């Protein structure tokens with residue numbers, strides 16, 4: 555038997571602007587996915603026979619990464635994440651499964667988070683018709699604060715480069731980490747799920763159309779890039795007030811790009827009186843918002859009263875871990 559836990563994530567800064575080559579900052583959260591595997595008389599997933607075609611992330615890792623053709627396995631998955639909510643649940647599943655299988659097959663060999671991030675990214679790409687950014691998989695594997703960009707980002711620590719051949723051509727990314735003072739771990743993030751899925755592809759297409767028909771909206775993407783830089787400076791200095799102000803400013807620009815909606819606005823407004831900053835996170839159009847606060851129970855209550863589902867996490871959770879061998 556072997557088991558591993560991998561965290562989910564949320565985007566703090568740079569969503570949508572990252573599609574235009576600017577950096578995005580994501581952070582690992584306390585909630586995630588735990589996978590346990592053990593030998594079994596037949597292949598099983600969550601108590602039912604395992605059908606590889608219905609679980610492309612898992613089958614890619616079994617067949618293409620490990621080339622595993624040993625004894626059948628029983629796979630158990632426990633997830634604390636809302637799916638299709640921009641929380642990186644499929645990346646966390648890929649990381650947790652890859653780490654658990656690694657520990658199962660080779661318990662004496664230490665886990666290398668960068669290798670795991672690359673493996674999980676290839677699983678996401680296989681499952682998503684060759685299109686996947688490394689943001690979710692890298693944040694879940696490495697933990698902490700991760701900056702993904704087309705090039706190196708000043709004020710961050712370079713971790714690895716990666717690329718993918720997509721149907722639109724080859725894409726290259728630089729994956730970087732932000733080193734933060736320990737005191738930042740006293741703050742909390744509260745995510746509020748609207749209860750509706752976040753249609754990433756549709757929202758990316760909507761922004762592309764808006765920017766081509768109203769070229770002034772390009773200014774919002776450039777403003778988000780500047781806000782991301784200010785957010786990175788605030789994070790590195792452990793300046794929570796400045797971090798919250800940057801989150802509020804990012805939300806205004808995302809509203810201007812028309813990716814917020816009524817439910818997201820309600821949850822952001824409800825959180826603000828008890829928060830240092832609040833914004834929608836990820837693609838928008840549904841999914842989640844996130845608030846930075848030192849009073850997570852008040853913010854969670856406010857989100858619940860406004861009709862959302864709250865999840866509170868310390869700011870900057872750890873990456874993937876082996877939880878049993």
Ligand code: PMV
Nearest residue numbers: 569570572640687754836837
């Ligand atoms: O909602 P998420 O976490 O999948 O984030 C989407 C982020 C976008 O910038 C809108 C799209 C992208 O591919 O980066």
